[in-house]
Amino acid sequence: MRPSACARAPLNGRDSRWIDAGSQSANRFEHDTTLGVEAAYAQGPLSFAAEFMRMEGQTHGAAEAQFSGFYLDVSWSLTGEARPYRADTGVFAAITPRAPVDEGGWGHWALSGRYEMTDLSDGADPERGEQQAYALGLDWIPVEHVRVKLNYAHSEMDRTIGPDDEADIATLRLQLDF
Numbered sequence: 001m002r003p004s005a006c007a008r009a010p011l012n013g014r015d016s017r018w019i020d021a022g023s024q025s026a027n028r029f030e031h032d033t034t035l036g037v038e039a040a041y042a043q044g045p046l047s048f049a050a051e052f053m054r055m056e057g058q059t060h061g062a063a064e065a066q067f068s069g070f071y072l073d074v075s076w077s078l079t080g081e082a083r084p085y086r087a088d089t090g091v092f093a094a095i096t097p098r099a100p101v102d103e104g105g106w107g108h109w110a111l112s113g114r115y116e117m118t119d120l121s122d123g124a125d126p127e128r129g130e131q132q133a134y135a136l137g138l139d140w141i142p143v144e145h146v147r148v149k150l151n152y153a154h155s156e157m158d159r160t161i162g163p164d165d166e167a168d169i170a171t172l173r174l175q176l177d178f
Helices: none
Strands: 029-043 046-059 064-077 108-119 129-141 146-159 165-176
Touching: none
Parallel strands: none
Antiparallel strands: 029 046, 046 064, 064 108, 108 129, 129 146, 146 165
């Protein structure tokens, strides 16, 4: 795993990295140790997933750095479907609505929330810092293999050196699953 994989755009995947641990070649790790723990739980209409990761490493110039990050994701099915979890692959599977629209139903509706924090502030690189983000989402699956997703996210970035920033992002997506 590259150190820059710990940071990403503010919950929409469409922007450049706000913070980046591998931004300058002098700061890239010669070797590193990464430890992480992940948990997921689903019971009826409620599900959550969480992950924590910590990376320690040393650059070619023998400078040491430590980075960490975590997220917590919670989902509640308003129409009662359980979110299937596949333990063999460690992922939640797609939800099939109990009452799809093409059979006269409402489809599947769910609310979700997410909080994430990434800390890459160890070191004096101007591309490093801390980023935290909050998101709320509404999902509608009218029929199997089709999803409409409305998200609102707020992200805050505190750079180690340089200007801080924040963003409010609303996205509406149509996803087709084949």
